[in-house]
Amino acid sequence: MTPRHWAVLLALLAAAAIGALGLRAGTAGSDAARRFFRHPTAAFAVGVLLFFVLIAVCAPLVAPYDPSAQLEIVQLQNRPPSWMHPLGTDLYSRDLLSRLVFGARVSLAVGTLAMLVAVSLGAVVGLLAGYFRRWMDGVLMRLVDVGLAVPRIFLLLIAVSLWSQLPLAILVLTIGLTGWFATSRLVRAEVLSRRELAYVDAARALGAPPARVILRHVLPNAVAPLIVSAALGIGSVMLLEASLSFLGIGVAPPTPSWGNMIADGKEQIATAPWTTLSPGLAIVLVVMALNAVGDALRDALDPRREAT
């Protein structure tokens, strides 16, 4: 790893730190932001997330090697961390730091996109069920019950078995399509509690079309729990992706993802533990940061809550 790469890494670290602190200072005017940053770990968590996102975006600049390049399949196989390879090499003599950095792209992307699918679908279903009630509510909620009746990983294994080789898009879609049930219940509850409010009633009485009522009056107030569940959702999708890779399904080789890096290294965990340690720690750090941000968001966006 050349000095240039170290310099880029440090620069990104600094940028993340400055970004987090700057965000805290810059939003000091907003009540919600002040509540957010009152959490002891909120700023640090934002910094961690910024760091990993920056690394993922600037991956080609940070990574000293091509993540799929098998450097020397005999001599450089399973080498422990060294100056040339700060995180070591794996079974196929690929540099782990490069794989981690490019893997960040895949893992974060899968997490975010699958979460978006799940949250959007859940929001739409929850809104429709909560607003229109009657038969639509009944049908949709029974569908949710069926979806919740099968444990997620079981459902995923079956869904994934329909493809003999899983394209990444299908993986993202399947994870998203199996994860919206709880969100829809959440949104429906929010909608139910607001649709009887006076101003919503008034809007309906004045003849506003349902779509307008939903979008202008009901949705904005249901957004807060949605944002929180989105933040937490990314974390749980990343853990799910790691679990699926452990079971043998997941992102296809040679594309690295943190999950399949752990799966690749699980057979050498006794003789070459660094192959699973770095991706594992990366996942833990990002998920911790996401959970911390989710907690802080929950307090920030809901003014009725007593600060905890």
Added chain:
Amino acid sequence: MRAPTKPPPPSLIGLAALVALTACTRPSTCRGDYCGTLVFAAAGQPDILLPPVSVQGLARDVYQQIFLKLADIGPSMNTLGDHDFQPQLSQRWEWETPTRLVFHLDPRARWQDGPPVTAADVAFTFQAYTDSQVHAESRPLLGGIVSVTARDSLTAVFAYRERYPEMFYAAVYHMYILPRHLLDTVPRPRWATAAFGRVPVGDGPYRFVSWTPGQSVELGADSTFFLGRPHIRRLIWQFVGDQQAAITQLVAGQGDALEFLGPLDNLRRVQQVPQLATYPYKSSAYGYMLFNVAAPLFSDRAVRRALVLALDRDRMNQSVWAGQAKVPPGPMPQLWSVWDPAIRSLPYDTAAAARLLAQRGWRAVGGGGSARTRGGQKLAIELLVPTTSAVRRQYARLIQAQLLTVGVDVKLVEIEPNVMQDRLAKGNFEAAILSYQADPSPTAGVTQHWGRGAPGNFGHYANPAFQRALEAAGHGANRPEEAARAWREAFSILNDDAPAAWLYAPNLVAAVHRRVADVQVRPDSWWALVRTWRIPADRLIDRDRVER
């Protein structure tokens, strides 16, 4: 190799637990030469312990201790004629006519529930193995035998259609003799799920004791076994999730034996443990990358040859097996006597590979020649690998990188074995990495996979010249020099056509606890000789002394 380090001292908690547990056991009283408990670490679990219906290697490991064959193959693994075979269930045999073989059963042989083993059992077994409703895997291999009849209670007669070199081998190697009095009431279609397969009764050195589903199978020594009482009293197979867990069991001291350590790291882990001894043996397995000759890309012989030329197979073996494997000169394991370095095979030559590809119209594009196109189409292949084999997945990634250097884009498709089976059977693939556990007979093995129209010939390879050479090698084997020449010729033709790239024939290593003496690992079925192993009285450890 690093010097083995001392094992971690048993911790206080572990010790306390062990003391507490042993304090709660009945007093262990076994002493002397006939004690011992051997724990095999097994990845997976057996399907059914009824030989003709089982399709699993692990089940075979267990039931081969319970059932006997008419005669057993000798240590030389020679499958020709009958002089290298050793009596087992039969005491002796003779050729009444060139196509009639008569076995005289050992009168001491008894089923474990009492009745003696008779020739009627042998006839019954043959009918079961060749019954189309039983779906025995070895049914095609018994095609040369017309009938098996019982002349009297201890004489079984095998009648053949014609003479061929491996007729004796066909009669004895595949069939485990089954008890007619226990199985003839079970309708043949129900054999696949028969209750007998969960509580088998045999005539072998060990009897079935218990099977805790998902946990373990236990066998106990039959002290009245007519060929000699087994020294090791209990055999236990403990089921674990995968190979890695099996190695962990072994290294932690909870398992005593494992037949296949796998890639290098596992070997290193085991070598660091002083109480385990390693036993290398010639493996009966080999791995290869098969091309589907019927696929448009691979119908071109030159392209196939180019891909084989582009692979540095020695280097790949170094990486995966640390030199503990050889590149086979053809579709053969190290076990077969037909292994001959003089067979004409393709070398490692990327320049020649590039030339061949260019000749066939695949022009290199882009800087560095990392892609090739012909008429607007990119040179790309789809390579199937099963998700369950760590070794083959490793080869797949190495091959992917190596073929990239000559401009071939390899897309790895890691699929479940059941999907692999489907796609291979339907011919819906371009290339696949397969491995094959061969029987000792080259004739059967090669014919099954490379013979025209054979069930195992998934790549649809056919070449009349090869077919003729194969038949000459299989039938002219009565004169060894002629046979050797014929085999060399056949394999050379095969290699010229390059229907596959032969990847590895490993030296397998088994690990067995050091306290076990007289360990012999047979290459074709590793635990076949366990009944001759023993644990000397002065080396007994705690679990050996526990009586059931």
Added chain:
Amino acid sequence: MTAWLVRRCAAAIAIVFAVVTLTFLLIHLAPGTPFVPSDERVLDPAVVDGLRRQFGLDRPLGVQYVRYVVALLHGDPGYSFSLRRPIGEVLATTVPNTLLLSGAALAIDFLLGAAIGLYQAARARHRADVVLGNATLFLYSVPTFWLGLVLVLVFGQHLAWFPVGGDRNPVLYPSLSLLGRLGDRAWHLALPALTLGLVGAGGTARFQRAALLEVAGQDFIRTARAKGLHERRIWLVHTLRNALLPLITLFGLALPFLLTGAVLIETVFSWPGMGKLAADAIFTRDYPVVTAAALLASVMVVLGSLVADVLYSVADPRIRLGKGGARA
């Protein structure tokens, strides 16, 4: 109340039926064929075809479905293709194993989690709270199988404090006394239950802390304090009782996953349970086992939510089930 119960039961049956049908359809549509041995040897296709015909897999899908449902209604879930034994027999051994593991993990999860949550809430915003908060955050965010792999390596292999897998010692178990057998089972249960329990405890602690602090800030607590009641009494009697509701919610949510939520841990620790059975069945296309597992899992889920709703109505008098009450 009875009308509500009847309606819920009818809905439950419909849901289970829908789940089983969906699973049946999906697994039969999945590419690949059953009867392939796990040692990845490629079989003679004629043998595989013969087995498929023998088990009726060459019939049209609709016919297979009808036969399956009819058999199921007669109480016959069929034979497992890979294990070659009746599924009832298979489930009779694996289900108790998983319930044991999940039950033990749930106990560790709730006891530890509730205790940590209580301690954190009592010392809110002090140093102990912050440290424990980060610890629970870590536990909540770590991949369970990764934690399991590390624990097996450290405690099972290097330190040899616990066995590395299985649910009993096959060598000693048959000759142990009852006490010895219980001890052996407990010793094998310790590490996997601890792994699952720790990760769960992280989440429970956070949840419990938040719930307790929310209740603690409410008016009736302030009133009690103003009345001069002892601090500990306030905590234990008033706050805790009101914070029980979230625990019940969690319990109701966790109940269904007792059966299949432990797939990864069962794989890492070679624990012969339902989760591993179901996952293996999906990988080997063991159709009858997959549908049986789906049936079992969905029954657990609907039962669990039913039980949770009933407990809710008992614990919180403000909630009345059925007409005129808040809908869950």
